[in-house]
Amino acid sequence: xxxxxxxLLLEKQPxxxxxxxxxxxxxxxxxxNTFVAxxxxxxxxxxxxxxxxxxxxxxLYGFGRExxxxxxxxxxxxxxxxxxxxxxxxxxxDEDAFMRCIRDDDSKALTKLPGVGKKTAERLIIEMRDxxxxxxxxxxxxLALEATSGRAAPRDHLADAxxxxxxxxxxxxxxxxxxxxVDPNQTTEALIKAALTKRMSG
Numbered sequence: 205x206x207x208x209x210x211x212l213l214l215e216k217q218p219x220x221x222x223x224x225x226x227x228x229x230x231x232x233x234x235x236x237n238t239f240v241a242x243x244x245x246x247x248x249x250x251x252x253x254x255x256x257x258x259x260x261x262x263x264l265y266g267f268g269r270e271x272x273x274x275x276x277x278x279x280x281x282x283x284x285x286x287x288x289x290x291x292x293x294x295x296x297x298d299e300d301a302f303m304r305c306i307r308d309d310d311s312k313a314l315t316k317l318p319g320v321g322k323k324t325a326e327r328l329i330i331e332m333r334d335x336x337x338x339x340x341x342x343x344x345x346x347l348a349l350e351a352t353s354g355r356a357a358p359r360d361h362l363a364d365a366x367x368x369x370x371x372x373x374x375x376x377x378x379x380x381x382x383x384x385x386v387d388p389n390q391t392t393e394a395l396i397k398a399a400l401t402k403r404m405s406g
Contacts, residue, residue, distance in 0.1 A: 205255055206230075206253050206255050206264060207252065207253060208250070208251065208252055208253060209223055209225055209230055209232075209250070209251050209253055209266070210225065210248070210249070210250040210251075211223045211224050211225035211226070211230075211248070211249065212224040212225075212246065212247070212248060212249075213242060213243060213244075213245050213246065213247055213248070213249040214229060214245060214246075215245060216239070216242055216245060217364065217368075218236065218239050218364065218365070218367075218368035218371075218392060218393060218396055219233050219234055219235070219236070219239065219291065219295075219368055219371055219372065220232070220233055220234075221233075221234060221239075221242065221266065223249060223251070223266075230264060231264065232251065232253065232264045232265060232266035233263065233264070233265050233266070233287075233291065234251075234265065234266045234267065234268075234291070235267070235272065235276075235291050235294035235295045236294075236295035236368070236372075236393070236396050236397055236400060237268070237272065237294060237295060237298055237397075238251070238266060238267055238268040238269075238272065239393050239396070240393040240394065240396070240397045241268050242268075242393070251266035251267060251268065252266070252267045252268075252269070252270050252272075252273045253265060253266055253267070253273075254267070254273055254276060254277060256287055263287065265287060265291070269299075271299055272294060272298075272299060275294065275299050275302065276290050276291070276294060278332065278335040279293060279294075279328075279332070281331075281335065282327060282328060282331045282332065282335075283327060283331070284324060284327065285324070285328070288319075288373070289319045289320070289324075289373070291372070292317055292318050292319055292320075292372045292373045293314075293317050293320065295372055295396075295400060296316070296317040296318070296400050296403070296404060297313075297317070297404060301313075301404075302332075305329070306328070306329055306332045306333055307333075309329055311325035311326055311329060312325075313404065314328060314329070316403060316404055318372055318373030318374045318378075319373040360392075361388065361390065361391060361392045361395055362383060362388050362395065364392040365379075365383060365392050365395035365396045365399065366379045366380060366383060368392070368396050369382060369383075369396060369399060369400075379399070382399035382400070382402055382403050383395060383399050385402070386398045386399055386402065
């Protein structure tokens, strides 16, 4: 099991990144909460990881906080929630917001997340309430992540942000609407975060 990686960030294209560790490039997928805190390519990064082994692929997921990884691992134990949906949930809200939804039985907020319908939201509330002890007391110290400002063209940023939202499970029309009133003069990661915040508060 690969539990943690420290190396050079070679590429980042939400929700994917490549980290070079002693000449080996590891491809990881991450939530938008982790992505917005990544340094620029060419800088050092350290991530907690989770490896999922399938018949057709070995998939590696990266997390800036151990607490986020612990929640991811608890989520994928819920019936009907796989890694893709777990990442979408972690991209749409942070751990504290998710905890509030569970404790307040707020299924309405959960259904704003892509792929989470009413039944899934109710299942999350029931099953995750019993799983709080597994992750809520985890180490929440972030690893070596730093937010940076990029300089790519706004149009490229918007296209990348739209593609990332679609990869998280939003429909193209939803992604376009989420980005409609967002300031385009931001990094891709910042645009995604703003769009997700707008979606959850709408």
